Amino acid sequence: MEYPEMHKQIVEELLDGKFILSRERQFEVIKENEEFYTIFFSASFNHELEITNEFARLVSDETDENLSRDISIFFAILCYELDRQGKNFLDALQYSEFSMEEINHSFDNSSWIDLIQSNKQLRDSDTRKRFILSTMGKRNIVDKVTDERFYFTSAYKVFIDYAKELAQSSLNDKQNNQTNDGN
């Protein structure tokens, strides 16, 4: 049986929960062999291969709920604070280089400070740095530039899409309740 080039690396990285980004060679290999890999991961591990134009990753019922929640809280507060500062947060996530200093400034002065301080990953500058550069970096959600500066990769879109869906379902719920009350 012939396997595509870089097969071992692809399988290892995807099973590690990494986002394989479109700029990487592995991404092209996956794209060229999309059908094969879809069946491969489903049959071998019961995981679903998700490919967009920007990244490839695996999703499954075996989910790290706590980590996902912490990352979502991080994005939520970051977007909220950027918006409050009058910035275009989507543009910032897509194009800007961030520094730990500005992240810390936003978080330490946020009105969500109680939530931040009760979260073990986000409560102070050291844990935040570890969380962003190490934990999120390991999965290719952020790209470390130096010890203090980083970019977000296109993986941020997963979380933005999630926020959009959540908003939509809240709006639908609210509308349904209003219609019922009217009856």
Place this chain on the structure above:
Amino acid sequence: MIKAEPKTILYFIWSYFDVLRELFDTQSQEGIIRKEALSLILERNKRDIKSQLIEYKILRNINDDFELRDVYYKLIEFILFEFRPLLPEEIEKFGTAISELFRHVKEGANADKAILVDRLRALSSQIKEFTDSVEKNSIRLLNESRELKSNVSRLDYREKIQRASFWIQYYILPLNSILDVNHSESITNKLLDVSEFANQKRLTFTDEGIRQSFEKLYFQLIQANDDLLKQSKLLTNELLPLIERIRTESLIITGWIEFLQSYNKIQPPRLLKPKKDNPYSKRVYVNTKEYFEQFKVDEDAIIVEDDQEYETWVFNKSKYKRKLIDSLPIENFFDWCSNQLKQDTNEVTNEKVFALTGLLFEDDLEVKSNTEEKVLNIQTKTSKISVPILNVKKNGIS
């Protein structure tokens, strides 16, 4: 006096919290719980607990209707974090009380001590209630501003601005004046005056008990100042610019606000959890630890340092024999040994004494013991040797 046990009442609140919450919501909206509303709520929840609600004094009669007693209302309000917004006049009343009490404290500082202590206590209580009110109010206003920002109710732009203006005009701006340190009449400024006075008196007042009361007040004011500063920052950063902030609306921000308000109850997006497959048993670590613990010695090993310095001494038999013969006759052999050893060596040891004793068996010597004399005690390094008095002469035969 309430007949029921305290724990019974608390258990009751825990068991029927859903009903209490509905009663709380009703009272928050209507200001009162009409008797029909009460019956409806009890029926809807299928709970026939009206008699207990009255017996435990959770509900109070207002003519034919009811209300939750203040203490329970405030408890539920706090647990749910759903505070009624306070009108600025309700907060300003604390300012008046604080000013008046402070004036009396200053004027009566050298008069009756008992009333001074009472006033200080009352002042402290008013300051506490004031900071509590400010905090609750800020929380409520923050929630309102977030709701406007997220706009799940889909208000149109004009309505949003109207609501925001309402909050700003009647609640936010007045609260800002109350907290603004730069505003000469603000309560925060008055608290600074009290703090200065308390700081002085805690060090200079003659009576120790009252000095301590001033000290307690002073430290309470430091904490209050920090808390109020925090609320003031919130006002400046999020509430005052509310109109600006609601100009833009974003579905994503709406989603994030909804998420942050109940993140514990919502499923976050799926993120693969890497599985670690170990080629050995999961219990390897525990089993190995148990195995090694069998050999663990709990007693302390003590090493005794041997600091004895050994002097190397080799018995020169011919030398000592010659010396002995030159000294004959000797009345007390062991005394002679002892003296020789003391002269020639650093210390007298048993080994050396026994070595010299061997000389007694030489053929050229005649040894007699004087049994009438007592024994001689020789002190060596480690022992005291009791030896007989021995005469040694040249052997007459050789």
